[in-house]
Amino acid sequence: MADPTDSTWDWKTGVLANLLITGVLGYMAVLHKWAPDFYYMSVQEDEYIEWSTYCAFAFAAAAWLLATWRGRGWGRRLPWFTAGLALFCLFVAGEEISWGQRLLAYRPPAYFLEHNFQQELNVHNVISTDLRKLSLRTIIGGYGIVLPLLAAIPPIGLLLRRLGIHVPTPWLIPSFAAALAAYVEYPWKYTGETVELMVGLCFLFASLHHLRKTNAVPAGFRRQPWVSVTIAWALVMALGATNAAAARVHRSEDPARIEAAKIELEALRRDFLWMASGRSKVFSLSHSLHKRVYTYEQEHGAHRLLRGEFADLVSRGLPEERAEFFLDPWNLPYWINIRSSQRIAFLYSFGPNRRRDSSYTEIRGDDVGVFIVGPQTD
Template sequence: MPAIHRWNTKAAIRFARDAREWGIRPRRALIIALLPLGIALATAATVLHPPLFIWLLDEDSLVEWLQFFSLVAAGIFLPLLAFRLSRTGHKIMALLYGVVAAGVWFLAGEEISWGQRIFGWQTPEEMEAINRQGETTVHNIGGVQELVPAAMLLASLYGACAPLVWNAVRGRWKHLESAHLLVPPLCVVPAFGLAAAYRLFRLLVWPSPDYGISEYGEVMELSLYLGLALFCWFNLRRLVVARAAARAPRHRLTAPA
């Protein structure tokens, strides 16, 4: 028990230190960490009332729109990050963020079938013939459809593992000042971790699940997108604060007496 207590205390100290470095109050960081767990448990509890469970996870319902808005938020933050990074000379990092931004906007369009169900336009015959849902989307086309879970697994594993690894080895790599641009804060690890755990469960334990388990994956996608949006927001805020702090001394020096 003493060893477990020491481990828990050390983990709590690291969590609080990481939160402060990101400019997040430790209590708020804890709420952010628990939020995806709360959403996952609350949604799972609705299985006791099937109509509510089906409504939550149905096409164009609450969970899917939350996915879309999370992606839109990330899609706004990412270009702003790329712009600020390019202005400060981080060209390669700016290009990386630009590429990710394009991918996020593509995902956002795919989540709502590019507005097809909103505006009611018909799927072209060629697309309907090869699309599993008969819609104008790429991720439901045979061949591509099999790649999507693998891509989401890799993204969620990175988001869950990179912060843990970085906090374990950061003492040896203190000179990597821009590590925060690639490593999420610890408070979003649960968001990525839930998505990773679900994908691993589907891959290793239950590759052909029933309707409930399959549809529950929508909640895990929301968790992944929420983690991405939060990571982008915290990075953007960090860059804005750093620039303001760098400019503050100049203002004080040039201010009239």
């Protein structure tokens, strides 16, 4: 068996792999500072960052499955570790897209319908945030950093080989370390989405390194490993962008999103009614306005919206980023419209076509809306 501490990459391939992975972090940092609107769009559900993460883990799962297949046979040690890596990557990929529920339109088990506000089949929305963060930190640090460092110690490296544990190449330690540091420091909101993509690429490149070391790739790729690394990265990014574009078309006619928007708008309506009550005078019809709910909360100090019934939907699976920025299921802002002279106020979403159809006094077209004050609430 090949020595797991022996990197078969030359220094150029190692540097390239780290640049491609850490470049994702740099790219998102630039977006966050100079194009915040595009940044927040990028980290939303079914956008290109999530789909690229799915592709990275899915490709890694396939590569580790190939390694497991090649490692089977009489007289060989059971390839339990590569099988475990394949299952882990497959699990993460499945979680990223809710196990294809949005694509195949199947109904998840009743437990997820009851406890997950998105009513989707995934585990990460029904476990505690602290446990999820601890698990990811342990995997990044344990597999990507501690394991290759321990394997460099001859007695431990020998033990790992005897146990059938395949150690990731030491070349990837900088990328794993960068991902861990970003996840611990969390320099900007939703850094976790970026870290997940970085980790997916780390696992993918680790699998490519292992396949090359075991001669499971074509000779051309073995001679020039940077080619397989570059192609894999390009495929992940290209397919991520393509799938995101297809997902936008798919979700434009998704009735489940319309129903989710109705539930969310009703929760927002009750929050605004609370603010109009005797307990709070933040909301009133004294002035006409038409603006995003997020802007309204910021400018009018409507902090009830951050801890009211709409915010409580997070405990049932509403993504935190949508709750914090008051985004609808199509990842566009919820709006509030107040006409003081007509004594009308309503909340609305642009709906499936993602453009405004409503007038100042009526909810029209496929816009999804609810009146706070008006004829329909009398």
